Amino acid sequence: MDEGKMDENEWGYHGEGNKSLVVAHAQRCVVLRFLKFPPNRKKASEEIFQHLQNIVDFSKNVMKEFLGENYVHCGEVVQLPLDFVKQLCLKIQSERPESRCDKDLDTLSGYALCLPNLARLQTYRFVEHRPILCVEIKPKCGFIPFSGDVTHEVKHKVCRYCMHQHLKVATGKWKQISKYCPLDLYSGNKQRMHFALKSLLQEAQNNLKIFKNGELIYGCKDARSPVADWSELAHHLKPFFFPSNGLAGGPHCTGAVIRELVRVITRVLLSDSEKGRAGALRLGPGPQGPRVCEASPFGRSLRHQGKSAPECSGLPKGCLLYKTLQVQMLDLLDIEGLYPLYRRVERYLEEFPEERKTLQIDGPYDEAFYQKLLDLSTEDDGTVAFALTKVQQYRVAMTAKDCSVMIALSPCLQDASSEQRPVVTSSRSRFAFSVSVLDLDLKPYESIPHQYKLDGKIVNFYSKTVHAKDAAVVSARFKESEDCTLVLHKV
Ligand SMILES: O=P(O)(O)O[C@@H]1[C@@H](OP(=O)(O)O)[C@H](OP(=O)(O)O)[C@H](O)[C@H](OP(=O)(O)O)[C@H]1OP(=O)(O)O
Numbered sequence: 001m002d003e004g005k006m007d008e009n010e011w012g013y014h015g016e017g018n019k020s021l022v023v024a025h026a027q028r029c030v031v032l033r034f035l036k037f038p039p040n041r042k043k044a045s046e047e048i049f050q051h052l053q054n055i056v057d058f059s060k061n062v063m064k065e066f067l068g069e070n071y072v073h074c075g076e077v078v079q080l081p082l083d084f085v086k087q088l089c090l091k092i093q094s095e096r097p098e099s100r101c102d103k104d105l106d107t108l109s110g111y112a113l114c115l116p117n118l119a120r121l122q123t124y125r126f127v128e129h130r131p132i133l134c135v136e137i138k139p140k141c142g143f144i145p146f147s148g149d150v151t152h153e154v155k156h157k158v159c160r161y162c163m164h165q166h167l168k169v170a171t172g173k174w175k176q177i178s179k180y181c182p183l184d185l186y187s188g189n190k191q192r193m194h195f196a197l198k199s200l201l202q203e204a205q206n207n208l209k210i211f212k213n214g215e216l217i218y219g220c221k222d223a224r225s226p227v228a229d230w231s232e233l234a235h236h237l238k239p240f241f242f243p244s245n246g247l248a249g250g251p252h253c254t255g256a257v258i259r260e261l262v263r264v265i266t267r268v269l270l271s272d273s274e275k276g277r278a279g280a281l282r283l284g285p286g287p288q289g290p291r292v293c294e295a296s297p298f299g300r301s302l303r304h305q306g307k308s309a310p311e312c313s314g315l316p317k318g319c320l321l322y323k324t325l326q327v328q329m330l331d332l333l334d335i336e337g338l339y340p341l342y343r344r345v346e347r348y349l350e351e352f353p354e355e356r357k358t359l360q361i362d363g364p365y366d367e368a369f370y371q372k373l374l375d376l377s378t379e380d381d382g383t384v385a386f387a388l389t390k391v392q393q394y395r396v397a398m399t400a401k402d403c404s405v406m407i408a409l410s411p412c413l414q415d416a417s418s419e420q421r422p423v424v425t426s427s428r429s430r431f432a433f434s435v436s437v438l439d440l441d442l443k444p445y446e447s448i449p450h451q452y453k454l455d456g457k458i459v460n461f462y463s464k465t466v467h468a469k470d471a472a473v474v475s476a477r478f479k480e481s482e483d484c485t486l487v488l489h490k491v
């Protein structure tokens with residue numbers, strides 16, 4: 001990229017989250033990722049540069065090691081002309097969802113991250129002329145805490161995502177509770193994964209987006225977004241899954257197309273681009289934590305049928321979900337066990353503030369930082385060193401609990417031997433595909449007290465509003481489990 005000759009007209013709004021905004025180049029397979037800040041929160045350019053460089057270093061030295069070379073794209077920090085950034089900011093403003101406009105794009109430093117456009121198939125530098133479908137999933141935390149420090153019994157039965165749903169709906173963030181449960185997606189069991197993906201398609205919230213040729217065609221911008229329209233989605237997807245036949249329209253066609261999508265995404269998620277390499281962590285889901293969340297309609301359905309979930313995770317060891325789950329499990333103590341250790345580090349820093357640098361709280365995220373993360377002991381010897389290791393592991397785990405998976409699919413010819421990338425088949429098509437992970441920014445040390453408070457809030461709210469009215473829920477549960485069984489038979 002020639003940073004000297006930047007033209008805002010060649011870039012278009014692509015998406016944003018809470019902390020960054022992304023624009024995509026119209027011809028080339030690259031995006032620029034800018035940081036966002038609340039208005040009037042000015043940061044020195046040098047600080048922004050360092051923040052972005054830390055993101056690159058963390059991806060390179062930590063996440064690439066944990067998740068594997070093929071899935072992680074680190075990008076690089078670029079310096080852009082300020083005039084270009086200002087014009088770009090004006091150009092895209094009208095496309096930003098209202099709910100994200102509480103923060104402004106950083107137009108003062110001129111720094112951004114330049115990354116491959118993961119909504120396109122990787123390795124091609126230029127936008128391909130083949131159609132491309134991209135599914136982005138933010139799977140969230142895929143396990144139930146097994147730590148002995150957990151004090152709320154419900155946390156051993158119901159996962160964080162399912163509990164949090166109730167608070168989110170009560171506070172108006174989303175309109176209705178999703179049937180999606182991360183434990184179903186991470187189960188490795190095809191039927192459960194189909195159910196999870198279908199649930200995401202029913203209630204996408206910020207956990208699912210679908211792009212066609214780089215344009216968002218499905219996904220919720222905020223609670224005000226219109227209700228998901230499957231027939232419109234099927235209309236977009238039909239040429240991908242039923243390219244040359246005259247599959248009639250209507251509900252039958254919609255169902256068939258959605259089923260194909262769900263099956264293909266499941267196959268891709270179970271694919272193993274790292275040839276079975278499990279990565280640096282050996283935590284293993286182990287026998288400790290339950291495999292099914294009590295709040296998941298799938299789990300409830302299993303219970304009603306008197307069945308239990310299989311003992312072992314069905315995820316292949318080289319697949320991205322397996323590796324992501326392993327990193328998430330670096331949260332060995334749960335926030336309840338971690339918070340006192342954070343307080344120990346805090347007390348130490350209050351006494352020796354100059355030690356913050358030596359402890360690598362704000363980086364550098366280098367090889368030494370990575371090596372310390374590999375110490376999985378939970379024997380507290382009362383030292384600051386022990387507390388610090390657990391705090392850093394927790395931050396990394398939280399990052400993996402909030403990252404997204406991007407799956408890009410492009411139809412390929414029947415004889416795909418010339419393809420350099422893996423191929424997945426559906427009943428009528430073949431797709432070359434790539435899987436990547438994005439949003440690997442290490443969670444800040446400062447967010448730990450917030451996590452602690454939020455955890456209590458989520459659990460208390462869930463216990464009060466949901467768990468307490470068991471009697472009323474039982475009949476509804478029974479009905480839902482019947483619905484769920486029907487859906488499962490169809491997939
Ligand atoms: O705490 P959670 O689980 O609600 O996750 C936050 C996300 O909310 P979600 O539940 O996915 O809708 C939240 O996503 P949204 O802004 O709600 O789309 C952010 O990803 C936030 O991360 P950060 O503070 O921007 O680094 C996330 O915060 P972290 O907890 O990952 O720091």
Ligand SMILES: Nc1ncnc2c1ncn2[C@@H]1O[C@H](COP(=O)(O)OP(=O)(O)OP(=O)(O)O)[C@@H](O)[C@H]1O
Pocket residue numbers: 014015016017018019020021022031033115116117118119136209402404438439441
């Ligand atoms: N390399 C990329 N290629 C294509 N699209 C991308 C890329 N990076 C980010 N995006 C898009 O931009 C959106 C916002 O990016 P990202 O999730 O990194 O934002 P964030 O503000 O850090 O998120 P969060 O709200 O989780 O803190 C993503 O959901 C994705 O759709």
